[in-house]
Amino acid sequence: xxxxxxxxxxxxxLLRQLGRGGMGSVWAARNExxxxxxxxxxxxxxxxxxxxxxxxxxxxxxxxxxxxxxAVVAVYDMGQAEDGTPYLVMxxxxxxxxxxxxxxxxxxxxxxxxxxxAYIARGLEEAHVRGLVHRDLKPANVFFAVDDRGETVPRIxxxxxxxxxxxxxxxxxxxxxxxxxxxxAYMSPEQARGDEGIDARSDVxxxxxxxxxxxxxxxxxxxxxxxxxxxxxxxxxxxxxNEMNPAVxxxxxxxxxxxxxxxxxxxIPTARELANQLEQIAARITGTPYPGMPTRHRPSSMAPSPxxxxxxxxxKGGRKDxxxxxxxxxxxxxxxVIAIGAVVIARTAPPVADVAARSTAVFKQAQLRLxxxxxxxxxxxxxxxxxxxxxxxxxxxxxxxxxxESLEGSAAPSASAPSxxxxxxxxxxxxxxxxxxxxxxxxxxxF
Numbered sequence: 001x002x003x004x005x006x007x008x009x010x011x012x013x014l015l016r017q018l019g020r021g022g023m024g025s026v027w028a029a030r031n032e033x034x035x036x037x038x039x040x041x042x043x044x045x046x047x048x049x050x051x052x053x054x055x056x057x058x059x060x061x062x063x064x065x066x067x068x069x070x071a072v073v074a075v076y077d078m079g080q081a082e083d084g085t086p087y088l089v090m091x092x093x094x095x096x097x098x099x100x101x102x103x104x105x106x107x108x109x110x111x112x113x114x115x116x117x118a119y120i121a122r123g124l125e126e127a128h129v130r131g132l133v134h135r136d137l138k139p140a141n142v143f144f145a146v147d148d149r150g151e152t153v154p155r156i157x158x159x160x161x162x163x164x165x166x167x168x169x170x171x172x173x174x175x176x177x178x179x180x181x182x183x184x185a186y187m188s189p190e191q192a193r194g195d196e197g198i199d200a201r202s203d204v205x206x207x208x209x210x211x212x213x214x215x216x217x218x219x220x221x222x223x224x225x226x227x228x229x230x231x232x233x234x235x236x237x238x239x240x241x242n243e244m245n246p247a248v249x250x251x252x253x254x255x256x257x258x259x260x261x262x263x264x265x266x267x268i269p270t271a272r273e274l275a276n277q278l279e280q281i282a283a284r285i286t287g288t289p290y291p292g293m294p295t296r297h298r299p300s301s302m303a304p305s306p307x308x309x310x311x312x313x314x315x316k317g318g319r320k321d322x323x324x325x326x327x328x329x330x331x332x333x334x335x336x337v338i339a340i341g342a343v344v345i346a347r348t349a350p351p352v353a354d355v356a357a358r359s360t361a362v363f364k365q366a367q368l369r370l371x372x373x374x375x376x377x378x379x380x381x382x383x384x385x386x387x388x389x390x391x392x393x394x395x396x397x398x399x400x401x402x403x404x405e406s407l408e409g410s411a412a413p414s415a416s417a418p419s420x421x422x423x424x425x426x427x428x429x430x431x432x433x434x435x436x437x438x439x440x441x442x443x444x445x446x447f
Contacts, residue, residue: 038076039091060159061088064159069122072126098139098214124156190264212241215241
């Protein structure tokens, strides 16, 4: 009898008992060499009294330790206690059993149930390709563990245990706390008949039973006693799942029927095929890609339902309304930016016409000053009046005085200059520069 504080194999110190079932007890233990906690499962004493069964158990336990899949609980060590009781050392997990979750919630949503069973089926696939059959799948052997990221992951327990215990005592069945040959309610028809050569399709049947129970809250087969239950499993037809719970989609109900075919040849052949179909149904129910599937283009059969009933995450607000609001807001913002930019450009643009007019006037004044400087270098060039600045100048080249007088006499008056009859005569050569008026102007042009 194991007790807290016992040291197993000189390294595993028992801390507390986690549970007890039909195949033994489970303890939390600490490896005193590595200071790490594990779960140690001690199996029934019957195994220790059958050498062949014990040898087979250790071979299968070694094979289970090679399964590298997150849906299968990791096996780290095995051995025999000081009293000869065989044990397995597994990872210590936090969470709750599938049976505990169903007892707490009653049923699971169809999408959630499909995702959980599909994940378990992927783990079974890894075992089946190695030639391992669980043979005792039930909600109590599925554990919803919380991983390091805080996500809940279903894990399969007790791989290879029931097959070894069956070899030890083929007639041993515990109907109250779990059976060595398999829990009666989850046995396949071939197990109920006692057929030899049980293969992976018995595990597919058990997954169908678990899925049925998860979405309806009831077992598909029942009986007043063990014998009646075995007969019902072998010959009676179960009630479809969508008749027990109208919320179950028709395609999911039909898939459960396919998994619970009594003839082995008509049943879903592999755990992989069951997982594929469950993942597709989960994607259609939720309207989103199955979380475990790679992100790539889905075939037409994977198209999401136009009216999904479930989602993987809670989304506040409609997706379509949110997209429309984003587009409208973006359009208004863009129009506002364009309008503000146009106003700023219009206000900061230089007055082209005024600048051009002022530039022309300044240029003409410069020409007049240059001409007066050339004519009278010692004199200071008086500032022209506004009327004179509008008079065009033809050239800044210095002319001979005689030529200039002849040109002035023959030149036609400009549109902006005074007429020839009213203009004063040109002063003789050598005359002084005309004096400024008090207003700052001059009496006549420079030439």
